[in-house]
Amino acid sequence: MSQQGARDVHDPLLGLDIERLEREMESYEEWLDERTEEAYKIAEKARAKGLDHSLEVEIPRASDLASRTEKLLVEHLEGAEVADDIRKLLTEFDRETTSIKMATLVAKRFRDNGHDLQKSIDVGLRVGLAILTEAVLVAPLEGISEVRLLPNLDGSQFLSIHFAGPIRAAGGTAQALAVLIGDMIRRELNVDAYKPTDDEVERVKEEFGLYRGNLQYRPPPEEVDTIVRACPVMVNGESTEDIECAGYGRVRNIDEARIRGGVLLVIGEGLCLKAPKIQRHTERLNVPGWDFISTFANKNKDEERAGEGAGFVSRKVPEISKFMKDIIAGRPVFGAPLEPGGFRLRYGRARPSGLAAGSCNAASMAAMDDFIAVGTQMKIERPGKACAITPCDIAEGPWAILRNGDFKQYNDLDSFRKDRPMISSIWDNGELVLGYGEFMENNKNLVPAAYSHDWWAADLIDALDSDQAVEEFCRIIGTERKDMPEGTPGLPINQSIDLDERFHIRRKWRDSLISLNPSWESAKEIAVRFSTSLVGAHNPWWLDLPIEWVPALLQAIESATVRDGNLHFIGGVKGWNADEMDELRPEKENTLDYASIPGPSIPVEKGIFSDSVPHSWVLRIHGLVKGSALMLGLAHHHDGDDLVITSGWQAMLDGLGFSIKGKAPMRIEDAEQVFKNRIEELRNAEIILAKERARKSELEQKRSSVKIAAETDARQRGLGIAETDKIGKEAASKLPDPGPKNPDEYLRAQILEDDHDVDGVLTQIRQISRLRWEHSAPVRVGCRMGRPEKSAPREKPTVHSLFPIALSGGNQRLIANSAEQQDLRVEMGARFCTVCGKKSPMITCHHRKLDDFGEEKPGEVCGGRTELRVSKEKQNARRRGELQTIRIDNLLEDARISLGIDRVPKKMKGVKKLMSKNQTPEAVEKGILRARHGLPVFRDGT
Numbered sequence: 040m041s042q043q044g045a046r047d048v049h050d051p052l053l054g055l056d057i058e059r060l061e062r063e064m065e066s067y068e069e070w071l072d073e074r075t076e077e078a079y080k081i082a083e084k085a086r087a088k089g090l091d092h093s094l095e096v097e098i099p100r101a102s103d104l105a106s107r108t109e110k111l112l113v114e115h116l117e118g119a120e121v122a123d124d125i126r127k128l129l130t131e132f133d134r135e136t137t138s139i140k141m142a143t144l145v146a147k148r149f150r151d152n153g154h155d156l157q158k159s160i161d162v163g164l165r166v167g168l169a170i171l172t173e174a175v176l177v178a179p180l181e182g183i184s185e186v187r188l189l190p191n192l193d194g195s196q197f198l199s200i201h202f203a204g205p206i207r208a209a210g211g212t213a214q215a216l217a218v219l220i221g222d223m224i225r226r227e228l229n230v231d232a233y234k235p236t237d238d239e240v241e242r243v244k245e246e247f248g249l250y251r252g253n254l255q256y257r258p259p260p261e262e263v264d265t266i267v268r269a270c271p272v273m274v275n276g277e278s279t280e281d282i283e284c285a286g287y288g289r290v291r292n293i294d295e296a297r298i299r300g301g302v303l304l305v306i307g308e309g310l311c312l313k314a315p316k317i318q319r320h321t322e323r324l325n326v327p328g329w330d331f332i333s334t335f336a337n338k339n340k341d342e343e344r345a346g347e348g349a350g351f352v353s354r355k356v357p358e359i360s361k362f363m364k365d366i367i368a369g370r371p372v373f374g375a376p377l378e379p380g381g382f383r384l385r386y387g388r389a390r391p392s393g394l395a396a397g398s399c400n401a402a403s404m405a406a407m408d409d410f411i412a413v414g415t416q417m418k419i420e421r422p423g424k425a426c427a428i429t430p431c432d433i434a435e436g437p438w439a440i441l442r443n444g445d446f447k448q449y450n451d452l453d454s455f456r457k458d459r460p461m462i463s464s465i466w467d468n469g470e471l472v473l474g475y476g477e478f479m480e481n482n483k484n485l486v487p488a489a490y491s492h493d494w495w496a497a498d499l500i501d502a503l504d505s506d507q508a509v510e511e512f513c514r515i516i517g518t519e520r521k522d523m524p525e526g527t528p529g530l531p532i533n534q535s536i537d538l539d540e541r542f543h544i545r546r547k548w549r550d551s552l553i554s555l556n557p558s559w560e561s562a563k564e565i566a567v568r569f570s571t572s573l574v575g576a577h578n579p580w581w582l583d584l585p586i587e588w589v590p591a592l593l594q595a596i597e598s599a600t601v602r603d604g605n606l607h608f609i610g611g612v613k614g615w616n617a618d619e620m621d622e623l624r625p626e627k628e629n630t631l632d633y634a635s636i637p638g639p640s641i642p643v644e645k646g647i648f649s650d651s652v653p654h655s656w657v658l659r660i661h662g663l664v665k666g667s668a669l670m671l672g673l674a675h676h677h678d679g680d681d682l683v684i685t686s687g688w689q690a691m692l693d694g695l696g697f698s699i700k701g702k703a704p705m706r707i708e709d710a711e712q713v714f715k716n717r718i719e720e721l722r723n724a725e726i727i728l729a730k731e732r733a734r735k736s737e738l739e740q741k742r743s744s745v746k747i748a749a750e751t752d753a754r755q756r757g758l759g760i761a762e763t764d765k766i767g768k769e770a771a772s773k774l775p776d777p778g779p780k781n782p783d784e785y786l787r788a789q790i791l792e793d794d795h796d797v798d799g800v801l802t803q804i805r806q807i808s809r810l811r812w813e814h815s816a817p818v819r820v821g822c823r824m825g826r827p828e829k830s831a832p833r834e835k836p837t838v839h840s841l842f843p844i845a846l847s848g849g850n851q852r853l854i855a856n857s858a859e860q861q862d863l864r865v866e867m868g869a870r871f872c873t874v875c876g877k878k879s880p881m882i883t884c885h886h887r888k889l890d891d892f893g894e895e896k897p898g899e900v901c902g903g904r905t906e907l908r909v910s911k912e913k914q915n916a917r918r919r920g921e922l923q924t925i926r927i928d929n930l931l932e933d934a935r936i937s938l939g940i941d942r943v944p945k946k947m948k949g950v951k952k953l954m955s956k957n958q959t960p961e962a963v964e965k966g967i968l969r970a971r972h973g974l975p976v977f978r979d980g981t
């Protein structure tokens with residue numbers, strides 16, 4: 040496998056000392072292993088003392104998936120070994136195929152060894168599921184409660200798999216594959232297919248209708264019908280909800296009338312949603328009887344095609360608004376989906392960041408009114424649901440508007456803090472740095488990133504391919520050669536001998552290049568000489584500038600002047616008032632009154648794809664020139680009524696077809712015509728799109744009235760819900776959709792609108808300017824603050840000790856209160872001491888030793904290990920305890936003495952009742968220690 044193929048020049052691993060790194064990694068893993076071994080030794084010693092329920096450490100240690108599977112299922116496998124087989128299969132097949140093959144293999148082997156059918160299928164299925172879920176979840180143990188062999192109406196036997204709630208954790212693919220695996224096993228072992236009765240089918244439909252829980256997909260009745268009838272094994276399960284089915288509560292083969300959550304999950308999220316994955320396996324393995332799955336597998340594709348029309352594929356980055364759900368008062372939203380002003384996406388990972396985490400500049404944290412601190416959980420638009428935030432000084436900081444009109448960026452905390460009292464509005468949140476691996480982890484497509492310093496440096500590293508190129512670069516940025524890193528980073532690979540050296544040269548150049556902030560002249564010359572795009576301040580946020588504003592802006596620029604290296608707009612902010620920014624924006628903007636907006640009153644174009652001018656509130660508050668500078672992200676300040684743009688203005692002029700002649704911008708390209716043409720094109724496109732929209736909605740209306748008529752008719756004939764639904768849909772589909780009048784024209788309009796949405800005015804900038812232009816802020820990541828307190832200890836109210844005191848402790852369940860009564864009568868498991876033979880509910884016998892006079896000796900207890908004895912009638916009970924009397928005061932006193940402390944904490948809280956099966960309380964000492972240190976019992980009793 041360690042073949043050395045031809046490696047790409049851009050391979051980031053090229054030249055890395057991989058052998059050494061691997062050695063380091065191995066020794067680190069060894070170190071981890073050793074420390075784990077030590078920890079296990081300590082735990083084993085502690086457990087051997089017999090103070091806990093189990094004498095052994097229960098968490099199995101396993102080195103790989105194969106041995107994890109074997110250890111996880113140790114009780115089900117009854118000593119059968121599977122690890123070697125799994126390992127062998129995994130070298131040849133992927134995990135899903137391995138799981139299918141292994142499941143049938145194990146089931147068959149069990150059957151051949153004389154186990155009954157049910158047991159054989161059960162074990163095979165669990166092994167398959169364990170491999171699918173990497174054997175790290177409880178799903179293979181608790182997700183399937185049992186399998187049964189039940190009779191069809193014709194007397195043949197079929198397989199019923201009983202899914203339980205924890206199957207949710209396994210995910211849709213594993214859920215669906217579990218059904219397929221069940222089917223493969225039953226074929227292997229000659230069990231018949233499931234032939235459901237109508238009632239059994241209707242039952243599942245009713246459950247989907249009644250279920251109130253969260254489902255990613257809720258199949259309509261006809262889909263449920265198809266699946267339940269066609270699926271060769273029965274998807275069955277335990278009742279999980281309180282709601283009972285009224286219509287089909289009592290149905291053969293189904294135990295209870297209450298809703299079975301596991302069934303709905305496996306059908307909805309498994310079989311329906313993961314149909315394409317199942318189809319891949321059924322087709323490859325030639326499994327008969329699964330043709331029904333292809334209808335679901337192709338369903339989404341068909342729908343997508345129908346939605347897109349003839350061959351149109353959108354380039355738009357889809358807006359995801361899921362993170363905006365469950366917003367709560369008092370927790371800020373930092374950006375609406377894709378909305379300018381929100382965090383700008385940058386790929387990367389800062390050192391303090393981790394998995395499911397992102398980073399931003401510390402000034403951005405402060406700018407969010409300190410709602411973001413290190414570790415704050417944010418709900419984000421993409422890639423995942425949430426991320427924790429860490430600081431990163433390379434991320435660009437926020438842009439803010441001050442009360443005096445200044446517009447500037449803050450890249451460090453101190454400068455932001457200093458200006459904070461004067462800041463009126465945060466215009467842009469700065470960058471959010473997210474690892475691209477996060478997108479992979481969340482199964483999301485990557486979205487375009489900005490032409491950041493990283494990209495610029497990467498372009499340059501390759502372009503600096505000779506000593507001469509490096510010399511020239513140094514001259515352009517006005518630096519001495521000796522102040523830049525050594526070596527030639529872009530030296531062709533056949534010219535650099537030592538790949539390791541090459542790697543380090545490139546790394547050093549990269550570090551040095553990303554911190555450069557060249558002047559406009561340098562940036563431009565670099566762009567021309569080395570084919571880079573513009574970076575930093577010289578790359579305005581072109582996408583944010585509405586094309587409708589541009590003709591007016593071009594006019595305004597005509598009258599601007601250049602003075603002391605800045606661009607002045609005389610009277611550019613006349614009438615500007617900072618107080619306007621304090622007003623809450625109205626839901627709907629009124630039509631602009633150009634006479635009252637700040638600065639020049641040059642009207643902009645009407646909205647092309649909307650009724651109003653895009654971002655008209657910016658024009659209303661800041662006027663045309665300041666508004667444009669803000670939208671483009673150009674630093675500026677006010678000088679009386681004048682607007683002075685201090686950076687990035689040269690890039691704006693270049694992009695819009697101006698050069699500088701003396702003290703004024705001079706038109707060198709006919710940008711006006713370019714934009715005029717584009718606006719006209721877009722307006723024409725919108726007319727075509729609007730026509731098609733109208734045609735479609737008319738057709739929909741017609742269809743819906745036909746559908747309603749057909750449905751009413753069907754209902755009057757007394758047909759069921761599913762049939763009525765079907766008849767309605769059929770009637771509607773009889774009205775054909777002839778498509779747009781001129782499909783080519785419509786397609787062109789769609790593409791035009793789409794391109795405009797994705798690239799905005801950048802398309803025209805690229806046309807006008809001779810430089811290379813890339814997006815500086817193509818994607819914003821909407822986000823809001825999460826609710827970190829939601830993940831606070833969930834065990835509420837606080838419990839210190841898992842010791843049952845019924846109602847004797849009062850409202851607060853204080854063990855001290857219950858001790859006042861001396862004798863406590865509660866339900867606990869019956870155990871017997873292996874030393875003195877007496878009955879004790881505790882794990883170590885609590886009976887006190889007696890002195891020579893037959894008196895109990897406080898603090899000296901028998902301490903023998905006890906064993907559980909379950910009476911016959913309790914054998915199958917949900918809880919196996921019985922009412923017992925125990926001297927709780929003595930128990931506490933003895934525990935106090937054994938711990939060597941003065942007194943038992945007063946505020947120590949117990950539980951009313953033990954919920955475990957065996958109802959054995961934990962040692963009282965544990966509770967005392969927790970109460971002393973103010974620690975609650977956590978989920979698993981730690």
Ligand SMILES: [Zn+2]
Nearest residue numbers: 872875884901
């Ligand atoms: Zn004893």
